[in-house]
Amino acid sequence: MAKEYTFHDMTRRRLLGAAGMGGLSLLTAPAFAQRMIDLHATGGPGTRPLTDDFPQKRAMVLQRTSPPWLETPFDTFDKGVFTPNDQHFVSWHWADFPSEPDLDSYRLTVRGHVNQPLSLTIHEILNDFPRIELAAVAQCAGNSRIYMQPRVAGAQWANGSMSNALWTGIPLKAVLDRAGVKAGALQVRFGGMDKVILPESPAFLKSIDIDHARDGEVMLAFGMNGEQLPLLNGFPLKLVVPGWCAVYWIKMLSDIEVLDQPDTNYWTARGYRLPNTPFGNVKPGDSNFKLIPVTRNVPRSFITNIRSGDTIKTGAPTEARGIAFGGDCGVAKVDLSLDGGKNWLPTQLGKDEGKYSFRQWQTRFALPARGDYDLMIRCTNTKGEAQPAFPIWNPAGYMSNTIETTHVSAA
Amino acid sequence: MLRGVLFPLALSVTLLLPLAGSAKPITDLKSLKLDVPAPDQMFPDGPGADAINANCLVCHSEDHVMNQPTLTKEGWEEVVEKMIKAYKAPISEEDASAIVDYLVRIKGKK
Numbered sequence: 021m022a023k024e025y026t027f028h029d030m031t032r033r034r035l036l037g038a039a040g041m042g043g044l045s046l047l048t049a050p051a052f053a054q055r056m057i058d059l060h061a062t063g064g065p066g067t068r069p070l071t072d073d074f075p076q077k078r079a080m081v082l083q084r085t086s087p088p089w090l091e092t093p094f095d096t097f098d099k100g101v102f103t104p105n106d107q108h109f110v111s112w113h114w115a116d117f118p119s120e121p122d123l124d125s126y127r128l129t130v131r132g133h134v135n136q137p138l139s140l141t142i143h144e145i146l147n148d149f150p151r152i153e154l155a156a157v158a159q160c161a162g163n164s165r166i167y168m169q170p171r172v173a174g175a176q177w178a179n180g181s182m183s184n185a186l187w188t189g190i191p192l193k194a195v196l197d198r199a200g201v202k203a204g205a206l207q208v209r210f211g212g213m214d215k216v217i218l219p220e221s222p223a224f225l226k227s228i229d230i231d232h233a234r235d236g237e238v239m240l241a242f243g244m245n246g247e248q249l250p251l252l253n254g255f256p257l258k259l260v261v262p263g264w265c266a267v268y269w270i271k272m273l274s275d276i277e278v279l280d281q282p283d284t285n286y287w288t289a290r291g292y293r294l295p296n297t298p299f300g301n302v303k304p305g306d307s308n309f310k311l312i313p314v315t316r317n318v319p320r321s322f323i324t325n326i327r328s329g330d331t332i333k334t335g336a337p338t339e340a341r342g343i344a345f346g347g348d349c350g351v352a353k354v355d356l357s358l359d360g361g362k363n364w365l366p367t368q369l370g371k372d373e374g375k376y377s378f379r380q381w382q383t384r385f386a387l388p389a390r391g392d393y394d395l396m397i398r399c400t401n402t403k404g405e406a407q408p409a410f411p412i413w414n415p416a417g418y419m420s421n422t423i424e425t426t427h428v429s430a431a
Numbered sequence: 432m433l434r435g436v437l438f439p440l441a442l443s444v445t446l447l448l449p450l451a452g453s454a455k456p457i458t459d460l461k462s463l464k465l466d467v468p469a470p471d472q473m474f475p476d477g478p479g480a481d482a483i484n485a486n487c488l489v490c491h492s493e494d495h496v497m498n499q500p501t502l503t504k505e506g507w508e509e510v511v512e513k514m515i516k517a518y519k520a521p522i523s524e525e526d527a528s529a530i531v532d533y534l535v536r537i538k539g540k541k
Contacts, residue, residue: 045502064500064538075465085470086490115490120464151456171500173510188457217490220519243457251463286517 060180074252087112091180098324101378103183117214132278135200150191155377158266161314165417172417184378188243208233213272222286262376263348317347321399333429341382346401350375360394387430395426479533482526502539
């Protein structure tokens with residue numbers, strides 16, 4: 021078992037306050053005391069403000085003010101597997117959501133193809149159902165989109181539209197069982213308290229199949245790392261679909277509709293589409309592929325204590341550590357390469373917090389001679405799926421999980 | 432501990448699931464009254480600024496656009512078309528054309 025993480029590494033020197041200060045004068049943002057972070061992107065703006073302006077959030081990478089897109093700063097991932105609530109990433113599709121949700125009038129409706137429609141209060145949700153807890157990574161389907169080449173339009177996430185939390189809630193199955201799902205049910209559709217701005221715009225709704233909805237793990241979460249949810253992460257109730265992309269994790273959940281026909285709403289039937297090819301990868305300009313919905317997460321891993329551009333002392337024992345996740349299953353192994361992927365070394369895995377959680381890895385290595393090195397990190401999940409070495413590209417910039425490379429030099 | 436207040440049914444479920452130690456069980460939720468920042472930034476002046484300000488800021492803030500990469504004219508046409516067809520933004524043909532030209536001017540890929 022790997023030893024507990026400590027946060028002492030000297031390579032953290034270039035972070036946050038110091039980051040990007042040299043480029044500050046080039047930006048259009050106010051030049052006074054605004055902290056910027058450099059996402060090291062090419063082909064477009066690479067720096068973003070670090071903002072403290074959003075409620076219950078601190079030092080978030082500001083990708084969009086409204087509807088909020090707030091990214092977890094990458095150094096957070098070096099501090100442990102559970103992302104602090106005040107740095108858990110934020111992504112909204114429509115700007116009209118309540119900033120003062122009224123708990124007294126809040127109701128969760130369960131309707132559609134059921135025997136007994138329900139209208140549940142917060143008190144009933146907290147007290148009338150069995151509770152479950154599990155750790156799970158929420159990751160936007162477009163995480164790392166900013167690094168796709170050629171660049172594509174959309175939320176320009178670096179690697180921080182992912183966060184891990186211990187979720188507390190009730191099984192969706194228990195709620196559906198209370199309502200009594202009728203024979204012939206196909207899907208369950210979820211909606212939140214956010215509203216469209218323009219009357220014709222598609223309300224943000226997502227659906228999953230009925231069997232998935234009743235697997236006992238899909239949950240209605242009111243707790244996140246032992247506290248109630250931050251407003252921007254979906255207070256008071258959020259759908260958690262372990263192992264699946266965060267687009268399904270409906271925030272401010274207020275409506276559950278059991279369908280006996282396939283969901284035809286935009287977000288389920290047409291949005292969030294990925295090529296039906298290995299790793300969703302296609303060549304720019306290709307159009308000879310089918311599109312399928314983004315669904316489950318895929319394995320990923322990151323070095324969190326060494327950054328590209330770092331210098332490492334030649335021959336010195338050096339610690340490498342980071343995080344990995346298997347996607348919709350656990351992490352089987354994480355391997356480190358010091359030579360750009362020719363040879364791979366095993367790493368030690370940290371405490372298993374559950375198959376949907378981030379898992380820490382660490383190892384020690386030494387670079388034998390002066391020169392430049394490409395450190396690579398590769399997760400293989402418990403289904404035997406490993407991250408690919410080739411760069412993944414698709415038109416919408418979804419499901420990137422290419423092996424990450426960190427360029428360092430030994431001196 | 433949380434497990435102390437779990438219903439019996441939950442035990443069979445939770446035993447299969449990872450349980451990290453959480454502090455106190457959540458027994459109640461507290462109402463929130465918070466301010467979410469409202470955007471006020473307009474697009475940089477220039478030909479087409481009126482069209483992009485009037486149409487695009489209805490749904491999203493200016494930084495959404497300013498943080499995008501450079502795209503070809505076809506790329507920007509696809510973006511504007513998606514706003515109209517998928518998200519039902521009521522943008523006139525004339526404004527859509529002015530918006531594409533504006534985007535190509537400030538964020539065009541050669």
